[in-house]
Amino acid sequence: MTNSQPKHPLMIALDFQTQAEVETFLKQFPHPEQLTVKIGMELFYRYGPAVVKAIQQLGCAIFLDLKLFDIPNTVERALSQLGELGVNYVTIHTLGGATMIQAAKRGLTTGAKRARAAVPHLLGVTELTSISPAGLQNEQNCRLDMTDQVVSLAHLAQQAGCDGVITSALELPALVDQVGVDFEYVVPGIRLQSDAAGDQQRVATPQTARHDGATAIVVGRPINQSPEPGPAYDRYLKAWSKQ
Template identity: 35%
Template sequence: MDKKILDKVIVALDFSEEKRALEIVDILNNEIKIFKIGLELFLSCGPKIIEKVKAKDKEVFLDLKLHDIPNTVKKALSNLIEYDIFMTTVHALGGRNMLREAKNTIIEVAEKKNKKRPLIIAVTLLTSLEDEDLKELGIQGKLEDEVLKLAKISKEEGIDGVVSSPLELPILKKIYQNKLIFITPGIRKSFIPGDDQKRKLSLKEAISEGANYVVVGRQITLANDPQKALYDLLD
């Protein structure tokens, strides 16, 4: 399998159990270099899980989707610097001031503590949302237009990249080309139980549309043979 493609795959450790999460890291040790730690695993295991994944010579994408007033996000990110993570996320819906504070904090604290700063990525709209969901929330624009609006604000405030569904990738790539990092979840080969991803594509389609990284979770981690499931997804 092409190493360049494998390097674009981030595997989501969507578990509550530390043991199972670390088992997946070991199973995919030769293929995957970046693993995503989200709310479920972070809250069940605490920051120590970051250290344990990094101890296996892996990079961590800490996906907590911070969304709060600027000062609270500033303090949270100041603490996250200590974990030496590769990337972390904030919600673009937190607004321009929050995004600006997030980026400035990451730069200032990293320099002060002499640490390599993590990339800061803005989540646009969750892949579980559709146009009807936005209307219910009082957002009248089309979903794609809202994603573009949030990406524009994020870029203007110096955010490194955005998370969107793969369906918005073509227009985002056309507008921003190499000026933003594009990360997409919603990678599917077939239906899986409890699936709440609504805007999704195959891994090959997402990469061909311009994704720098694709996040894959249950398609691989719930399989009897995660390594085989990874290669099946890449095939």
């Protein structure tokens, strides 16, 4: 079975090039078993399932963020493999459509059952937080504005079997109002007011995200590039935990 999932996790993005860097980083936390961490493409493409198993041995809950996007059969077969890993969350792109999302859910369930593990939460990526409204209109040629596009994709994800979506905090009020509270909203692009936004276009503070309905947040550079990651994590966790 997978690790139990915190009700409102603060997920740390493990944006490192090597497994050794990851292990050095995580050893700075006295209780890594209390952490939820995000493994992305960079680490997984280099090490594959081995890096997942190494981090699981430290007790961390794992958000495997690979953003699958392909024809339904390919996605179903890939998610069947990922479902065996005992991770807590996986991602797909909602732009793949309802048939792809349904196939992803089937594959994930099949793989988890084969491994006798809990089925990971399936999260659909809406629009990346690096996409600006201008990029949405001029590069993706989308006729909807950003909020309507994200809400539309979230409805699609919910109806096709996702447990939640990845979204910027700016769309949260509309999502909660139109999609509902019985759905997970995982929000990257989180920064304290004292931290730089970097390449994120649609950012918010932990307090704002929690107030507007986020069920989880993802924090990267402000923690993983901090000279003191433990205290940096504690600052974000304190802000995130405020009601």
